[in-house]
Amino acid sequence: MVKFVLEHILQLFLVVFSVATLTFLLVRFSPGDPATIMLKANDVPASDEAIYAMRSELGLTDSVGGQYIEWLQQVFTGQWGLSFVSQKPVISELFARLPATLELAFAGLGIMLLVTLVLGISTAVYENGVVDKIGRFLSLLGSAIPTFWLGFLCMYIFSVNFGWLPSMGRNDWKNLILPATTLGLGLGTVYARVLRAYMLEMLQQPFVKASRARGISKKRILVFQVLKHALLPIVTMVGTSFAFMMGGSIIVETIFSWPGLGQYVMESINMRDYPVIQGYVVFAGILFVTIHMIVDFIYLIIDPRLRVR
């Protein structure tokens, strides 16, 4: 147990360190001068003196090594610098927008799970039947359709054409439906295929034969016995897809004007707000390693066989 926790903390440290280093290098190589950008963001005329003053204020006159150490210190002490635009600590800006993104991600996850379970189980039950063929087609389509195009289609059909659902903003639960569907649908159809394959593989197991010999129908076995075994791959799917949700949310939030992290990072890119972009990547890194840790931990709870190790 101690080893388990230590291993993950080491990994977290490594990820944060490498991401921090990478983003530092990128900012060094990027064409814009942060001091000029910052002056522009605050509507100060960028005279030579003003730029010089700002450069020393931002610590840009220090040596590269000094700046790097300074940046690492900021990352690990948890301030992550100030946003050029709002002048507030990046970390509090990010936390302010986290709930909206989490809400979207969880809703997307819910839609994904729903599609995966319904489609996965029904295609496994009716193996090689009509339902199976439709499921196969959907999963092919699901992995080929770009998220943003799906978003447009959903928006056109359900809010422009029928006027059933709102297409913009975040006011009540109705606003959540379209973005969440856009986010979860494609991945759900793909994972349905994975679940189907896993369930069919489990059907070859001896315990299934034993149940069959007792006269239990194939459908009953699939739903009541095999599905329990499929819990492990489903947990893996949820864990890995969470990463996908966070990434996909950048596109979905832009389309549906959802006020979350994704939209914020796109705004920051347009404003050249470097500290926010840097902070976002570090933030994402920490989030994902944490999720991986939780998933690994759930494995141990679900499957006693893994605890022996």
Place this chain on the structure above:
Amino acid sequence: MKLKRWKQVNVGLLVGLGILLSISLIGLFAPWIAPHDPLAVNLAARLQTPGWAYPFGTDHLGRCILSRIIYGIRISVTSAMIIMFFTMLISVPIALLTGYVRGRTDHMIMRIIDSTLAIPDIVLTIAIVGLLGPSLVNMIFAIVVVRWASYVRFIRSLVVKITQEEYIFSAKMAGNSNFRIVKRYILPQIGMPIIVFSALDMGKIVLNIAGLSFLGLGSQPPTPEWGAMLNDATDYFQVTPHVMLFPGLAIVLFVLACQLVSEKLGKYDITAGKEM
């Protein structure tokens, strides 16, 4: 039975390859095939629905959407190929080195790779382009930087598996140099799986390029690119949905063809292996 199976495999493969080949040819001969200049603005004919003069209609500046999609092939497919080339150039040598030599270098490189893979592709790519500034070149650079790690991981796993085969041991016993073993016995073996893997990935890369261009991080206007066209469509599709319909369909068709080829090639490879 066997014959039927072979036929099935080949039909799907041929359809997929046929689509990809025709898309590439259309892109190659774009100036002769496209009915209009993809950049020609004609405000008198803006947002026209599909008709004889403009088969796929026109966009908000009166540019021919069909011609823009045709010229868009050049941007998307060429960028995807450049990305693939550089990814291979970086990842194959590293994978061979780490997978064949193993040891401490291998351990260190894999640690670095694991930590890059801990962050989802899109997030890292967007951040890199965002920091370097949006442009086609920076986008290509960013996608390569993010992609090579998963390629190394995949190719390395193939190399490791082959290195443990007995014929590699006998080749070593017979006094072959490491270089010769890699060239003669390992490279030919990993070729096919890499092709299958990269065929599927080609589709993903095109999706990636379109997504980034949609966000305004890839190719810049007025360059005709599928994702960028969808970005242009954002303000107009509610009234004239054709401005977003056709570029999206182009992306879906290309990605589906890549998937088909990869899937069928994968099967082909397996059956071929079984019959040997």
